[in-house]
Amino acid sequence: MDKLIFGRYIPGTSWIHRLDPRAKLLATMFFIIIIFLANNWQTYLLLLLFTLLAVKLTDIKFSFFINGVKPMIWLILFTVVLQVLFTSGGETYFQWGPIMVTSQGLLNGVFIFCRFVLIIFMSTLLTLTTMPLSLTDAIEYLLRPLTKLKVPVYEIALMLSIALRFVPTLMDETEKIMNAQRARGVDFGEGNIFQQMKAIVPLLIPLFVSSFNRAEELATAMEARGYQGGEGRTKYRQLHWQTSDTIVMLTFAVLTGALIFLRN
Amino acid sequence: MKWQGKLNEHPSQRGAVKAEIESFDSDPSNLFVSTSVGIVTERESSFSITPVILLFCVALFNTIEEVFYMQGIRFKVAVEGTIFAALAIVLSLVPTNIGPSITVSLGTIPLTLFALRRGTKAAIFSGFLWGILHFLIGNAYILSFVQGFIEYFIAFAFIGFAGLFSNKLQSAIKNGKQKDLYLIVCLSAFTGTFARFFWHFWAGYVYWGSYAPEGMGAFLYSFLTNGASGLMTAIVASIVLVLLIKSSKRLFVP
Numbered sequence: 001m002d003k004l005i006f007g008r009y010i011p012g013t014s015w016i017h018r019l020d021p022r023a024k025l026l027a028t029m030f031f032i033i034i035i036f037l038a039n040n041w042q043t044y045l046l047l048l049l050f051t052l053l054a055v056k057l058t059d060i061k062f063s064f065f066i067n068g069v070k071p072m073i074w075l076i077l078f079t080v081v082l083q084v085l086f087t088s089g090g091e092t093y094f095q096w097g098p099i100m101v102t103s104q105g106l107l108n109g110v111f112i113f114c115r116f117v118l119i120i121f122m123s124t125l126l127t128l129t130t131m132p133l134s135l136t137d138a139i140e141y142l143l144r145p146l147t148k149l150k151v152p153v154y155e156i157a158l159m160l161s162i163a164l165r166f167v168p169t170l171m172d173e174t175e176k177i178m179n180a181q182r183a184r185g186v187d188f189g190e191g192n193i194f195q196q197m198k199a200i201v202p203l204l205i206p207l208f209v210s211s212f213n214r215a216e217e218l219a220t221a222m223e224a225r226g227y228q229g230g231e232g233r234t235k236y237r238q239l240h241w242q243t244s245d246t247i248v249m250l251t252f253a254v255l256t257g258a259l260i261f262l263r264n
Numbered sequence: 265m266k267w268q269g270k271l272n273e274h275p276s277q278r279g280a281v282k283a284e285i286e287s288f289d290s291d292p293s294n295l296f297v298s299t300s301v302g303i304v305t306e307r308e309s310s311f312s313i314t315p316v317i318l319l320f321c322v323a324l325f326n327t328i329e330e331v332f333y334m335q336g337i338r339f340k341v342a343v344e345g346t347i348f349a350a351l352a353i354v355l356s357l358v359p360t361n362i363g364p365s366i367t368v369s370l371g372t373i374p375l376t377l378f379a380l381r382r383g384t385k386a387a388i389f390s391g392f393l394w395g396i397l398h399f400l401i402g403n404a405y406i407l408s409f410v411q412g413f414i415e416y417f418i419a420f421a422f423i424g425f426a427g428l429f430s431n432k433l434q435s436a437i438k439n440g441k442q443k444d445l446y447l448i449v450c451l452s453a454f455t456g457t458f459a460r461f462f463w464h465f466w467a468g469y470v471y472w473g474s475y476a477p478e479g480m481g482a483f484l485y486s487f488l489t490n491g492a493s494g495l496m497t498a499i500v501a502s503i504v505l506v507l508l509i510k511s512s513k514r515l516f517v518p
Contacts, residue, residue: 008402032409072405078485116407127402135400151325155332156393159342163350163393164400170347170354197500201507208377208515211351215344222339229332 008068008127014059015244017129021138023245028126030252032119037259044114046262050255051118058129068124069117076116084109136160137239147231155229162218170211177206320418324392331389334382341382345390348378352390353397366492372423372460372501376453377508379427380516388424391460395420411471419463426456437513445513446506453501461494 011017016024038044055065069076083105090103127135140157147153178188181202188199334341352371371394379387395416398404406412429452436444468486509516 029409032406032412036408068402072407075405075407082482119407120405123404123406124402127400132400132402139396149325150329152329152332155342156328159346159393160396160400162343163346163353163397166347166350167354167397167401170351174354193500194503197503198507200504201511204373204504204508205512205515207351208374211347211374212344212515215347216340218347219338219340219343222343227339 008064008124009131010060010064010128012059012129014057014129016054016058016125018244019129019248020239020241020245021130021134022141022239022241023248024126024130025135025138025142027248027252028122030256031122034252034256034259035115035119037256037263038111038115039263042262043259044111046255046258047118048114051121054125055121058125060128064128065121065124069120072116072120076113079116080109080113083112132164133161133237134239136164137235137237141239152229154231154233166214170207173210174203174207177203317413317418320421324388324421327385328389328392331386334386341386342389344382345378345386346393348374349390349393349397352394353401353403356394356398356403366489366496368500369457369493369497370500372453372457372497373504373508375423376426376449376456376501376505377515379424379456380430380433380449380452381518382427383430384424384427386424387427387456388421391423392417392421394423408471411467414463414467414470419460419467422459422463423456425459426452428452428455433516437517445509449505449509450502453505454498457494457498457501461490461497464494465490 035047038047055062084101085099085105087105087108088100088102090105090107092100092102094101130138136157139160140153143151143153143157182188184202186199186202187195188203189196191199331345332339332342351374355370355374358370375387375391375394378390395418398420399406399412399416404412404416406416429448433445433448433452436448465486468490469483
């Protein structure tokens with residue numbers, strides 16, 4: 001349990017850290033879309049350089065980005081291998097039934113590997129430099145037009161921030177209860193699977209009971225203070241769109257233009 | 265399917281889509297361009313995801329609105345769902361990997377309990393929050409737009425269907441039918457987990473399907489990894505929930 005880190009956010013004051021979360025969220029989403037425009041080495045090189053520049057601007061160690069790729073590496077390699085083995089075209093180096101290794105296949109493999117790594121780098125960059133709460137605010141802002149369709153955007157955002165606020169609390173509590181049960185002789189993470197499952201029952205029961213109580217108290221407090229839903233509520237955390245955010249969006253527009261120009 | 269008929273009614277549109285597809289060269293990975301911007305591709309034409317997503321969103325937002333005003337104190341059920349979503353993500357952070365691609369999702373346990381306690385709608389809301397939380401705290405693995413959307417906005421909400429057995433469980437508890445309880449809890453855990461992993465499987469298939477020239481390979485791979493994860497999760501969740509209901513039924517009663 002000690003190894004758990006809440007979220008991936010790494011505090012900092014870099015240029016990217018200071019950007020508006022809306023700009024970062026939009027830019028990341030946009031990046032995931034335009035990366036599919038790349039289809040030759042020039043476009044991939046451009047995206048690679050762009051991403052590395054962005055990574056450099058965050059002042060965060062490169063290993064954090066590599067860590068983001070690690071859980072996905074098997075999926076990526078699987079896809080790359082499929083591409084390499086089943087793509088025809090170009091020079092054929094090896095063939096066995098439907099399986100073949102061709103120059104086109106190898107090239108595709110490299111491209112797809114780059115594509116995934118770049119997408120993961122960009123989404124990791126977003127979560128490394130943006131606090132979960134700011135991200136919630138950004139989502140709320142961007143979904144605001146949906147309130148016209150009667151989507152309870154403000155309420156959903158409020159619930160998300162409540163959930164985020166309770167994550168560290170619940171982690172502490174889990175830790176506390178675990179220690180309390182350890183003191184009573186429960187072994188966590190030992191024995192066979194069935195014993196491990198049995199061990200988490202005395203952890204879950206107090207955790208659930210206290211969660212129910214918390215929820216009841218919180219709902220009562222909201223009711224007592226007359227929470228009326230989101231419309232017209234003022235905010236403690238304000239979002240400020242600055243020139244640098246506009247610069248980011250313009251950069252992405254230029255990048256898109258360059259990709260369209262360079263692609264086959 | 266309905267939408268297919270619609271597409272046929274507009275041959276010009278279909279032509280445009282075709283041209284769009286053909287304009288990408290034969291590289292199969294390029295097919296995915298069209299998927300990512302929501303144009304119907306040949307592969308997807310057997311079951312387009314877009315109308316499903318729209319329907320889902322409409323139903324979901326109606327559900328959420330209702331959950332906020334459920335019984336007694338306003339927001340009580342919603343806040344409980346929210347805290348359970350937070351609990352689910354805390355438990356999700358505990359690493360439970362078996363091998364490289366099979367994971368047991370411990371968050372299923374609180375979510376299923378909540379579903380049995382408060383019913384399907386509340387649990388769908390809670391599951392929806394759980395999914396978005398993955399994204400917010402950077403625990404989401406997104407490789408494309410469609411895949412990310414399905415896996416984190418849709419899949420987790422579907423775990424709420426564990427709540428279909430809520431009424432049965434409540435009446436079984438009232439009538440003191442101890443044996444039925446275990447069966448209902450297991451059924452509910454399996455239903456919720458499979459509803460969720462169906463979408464993980466589908467996202468995997470749509471996503472890898474656009475890369476693997478042989479559709480079956482992707483289908484099989486996605487089916488096996490997600491199937492195994494789903495099965496393990498469902499089994500673990502059932503056992504823990506049975507142990508829970510054995511020792512304290514009160515948790516399941518609102």
